[in-house]
Amino acid sequence: MLNFKGEQTMIEIKNISQAYGNTQVLREVNLIIKEKRITALIGANGAGKSTLLNVAANLLEPCAGTVLLDGKDIKEMKSQDIAKRIAILKQTQHLNMRISVRDLVSFGRYPHSQGRLKDEDEQKIRQAIEYMNLKEIENKFIDELSGGQRQRAYIAMILAQDTKYIFLDEPLNNLDIKYSVEMMTILRKLVKELSKTVIIVMHDINFAAAYADDIVAMKGGQIMKEGAAQDIIDQTVLTEVFDHEFCIANVYGKKVCVYFPPEDKSAKGDAINE
Amino acid sequence: MQTLKVTKDKKVNGVTIKRISLFLIFIILTVLSLMIGADNNVTIGNLIKMDDTAGQTFIISRAPRTIAIILTASGLSIAGLIMQAISRNKFMSPSTSGTTDAAMLGVLLSYLLIGKQPHIIQVIFAFIFALCSTILFMTVLNKIKLRDAVYVPLVGMMYGAIIKAFTTAIAYHFGALQIVSIISLGTFNRFTNFNLLYIVLVPLFLSVIYATRFSIAGMGEDFSKGLGLNYKRTIFLGLCIIAVISAASFVTVGPITFVGLIIPNMVSAFYGDDVKKSIFDVAVLGAVFVLLCDIFSRLIIYPYEVAVGFTIGIVGGLIFLIILFRRIKYGKQ
Incomplete structure (x- = not known):
């Protein structure tokens, strides 16, 4: 993908391998992340999804391979410059920190301001807070918030960081269904309204099916299959990825995965047919 | 608008x-x-x-003493604040993690190795020992993962006591017990000059400038890296700030316990854990607390005075116990 200046604008993952001790976590992974879309990384536990995300965001140095961010090797970039382009949110467990929502959001300006907030930074902070509907609770401490509010506060921080890419590591963990749907709706809005590129590690295959544009299915440290969500949510593909029988149903025109084996074996297949 | x-x-x-x-x-x-x-x-x-x-009297005795109190108290409070932020533990402080005791060992060794020497050498010795000891303590603490943060000051005090015992043993062997008993008393009534304390201004200045970095580092390593902050460098800078403050204040006024522990805890009850937001209040409240204790120490047996270290030890100890029991009572928040 080229922008009008003819520069490459994308994230390209080339031949990435990673190992912890003798365990090979990633094996020569190649992936190009498409712009202005939500890409979901799915797979069983230990498939290497989170590791891949961490490597792509430069939180983890791979044993081999390169990550190209907008055409440049990420290893040769300053961490501050990377943080201006990629924002990453990992599973959040800072519950013992008493930080107000506003302070948290202002941390997002660190790559730009180095801790000294200018008018422009204050403005971005205010916009992010308003965009995520946090105005009323901006002075509350994050340990006083509900799970959904807290997750929204973290997203506001990422918005204040003002990056093109947003990486999320299982953001739906510990969220009620209501807040999970809210979170995914927000992410769709970010892609549509703010032209963000979102890469998200997910556990719930149905959320990926419903909200992601592209899905990357991983198994054993390798990419099994990648493509548009419609193509990946497929009985044979998923059965292979998860080592488990799947059944794809069609509800409201959306594909839904059913992964409970039928009690009566002969009933199997009733729900198929799209 | x-x-x-x-x-x-x-x-x-x-x-x-x-x-x-x-x-x-x-x-x-x-x-x-x-x-x-x-x-x-x-x-x-x-x-x-x-x-x-x-x-x-005012210029030679009174003013330097008051300035010494303010610098020591604010310094130690901010050292505690930063220590608590970067270790993500509300119960860390220079006097409850062996830092002060290591500074004492450093001072004793500087006496034994070089003999009488300018205070700046003592500060350098105290600084090196305080820094190494704090790094050691924090590394061990990260490895053993205590069940509850409440145990941290208790383990820290035990660790400090071991260093202290070691210091005493060395002093005993070399017949320097008197030196230990002199340097282990916290008082603003020493006839030393307090000029050395102005060193504390440097780390105080740095902690105000880098306050946001310490807050972010307190959110964790991955969080910091995600924002492009050099986590390891920030932690090391924080440890250096803590060690300089502890060393300079130990050499000039002796051990002042509990201040670095209780003051940041009292302030964070109001303003939360953002270093930038609370650093000013921590400095002022620390000064207020030690000024009060010092005034009390000077009035209680007027015209003589009690070493302020005793007063702070007793009052600070009580407040520490209150914080500790509240923490146990209201659970792990």
């Missing part, structure tokens, strides 16, 4: 009032601290009249 500003001011009002009153108390105590002493000549009236003896 105008209306937005007004509502914002209203919200901030409560905080501002608290801040201003704390600062007023600080000013009053500073003046009191300057006026109290065995020499009754030192009154504001005499000072304005440019009375010679009063002026001399």
Whole structure:
């Protein structure tokens, strides 16, 4: 993908391998992340999804391979410059920190301001807070918030960081269904309204099916299959990825995965047919 | 825009009032601290009249002492604040993690190795020992993962006691026990010059500038890296700040316990854990607390005085226990 200046604008993952001790976590992974879309990384536990995300965001140095961010090797970039382009949110467990929502959001300006907030930074902070509907609770401490509010506060921080890419590591963990749907709706809005590129590690295959544009299915440290969500949510593909029988149903025109084996074996297949 | 500003001011009002009153108390105590002493000549009236003896007493004895109190107290409180932020543990402080005890060992060794020498050498020795000991303690703490943060000061005090015992053993062997008993008493009444304490201004200045970095580092390594902050460098800078403050204050006034632990905890109850937001209040409250203890120590057996280390040890210990029990009672928040 080229922008009008003819520069490459994308994230390209080339031949990435990673190992912890003798365990090979990633094996020569190649992936190009498409712009202005939500890409979901799915797979069983230990498939290497989170590791891949961490490597792509430069939180983890791979044993081999390169990550190209907008055409440049990420290893040769300053961490501050990377943080201006990629924002990453990992599973959040800072519950013992008493930080107000506003302070948290202002941390997002660190790559730009180095801790000294200018008018422009204050403005971005205010916009992010308003965009995520946090105005009323901006002075509350994050340990006083509900799970959904807290997750929204973290997203506001990422918005204040003002990056093109947003990486999320299982953001739906510990969220009620209501807040999970809210979170995914927000992410769709970010892609549509703010032209963000979102890469998200997910556990719930149905959320990926419903909200992601592209899905990357991983198994054993390798990419099994990648493509548009419609193509990946497929009985044979998923059965292979998860080592488990799947059944794809069609509800409201959306594909839904059913992964409970039928009690009566002969009933199997009733729900198929799209 | 105008209306937005007004509502914002209203919200901030409560905080501002608290801040201003704390600062007023600080000013009053500073003046009191300057006026109290065995020499009754030192009154504001005499000072304005440019009375010679009063002026001399004021410049040579009173003012340096008060400045020493403020610098030590603010320094140790901020050292505690930063230590708690970067270790993500509300119960860390220089005096409850072996830092002060290691500084004492450093000072003793500098006596034994070089003999009588300028204070700056002592500070350097104390700094190196304090830094190494704190790094060791924090590394071990990260490895063993205590079940509850409440145990951290207890383990820290045990660790400090071991270093102290080691110091005493060395002192005993070389017949230097007297030196240990002199340096292990916290007092602002030493006839040393306090000039060395101005070193503390450097780490204080740095901690204000880098306050946001310490807050972010407190959110964790991955969080910091995600924002492009060099985590390891920030932690090391924080440890250096803590060690310089501990070393300089130990050499000039001796061990001042609990201040670094209780002051940041009292402030964070109001303002939360953002270093930038609370650093000013931590510094002022620390100074207020030690000024109060010092004034009390000087008045209780007037015209003589008790070593301020005792008063702070008793009052600070009580407050520490209250914080500890509240923590146990209200659970792991």
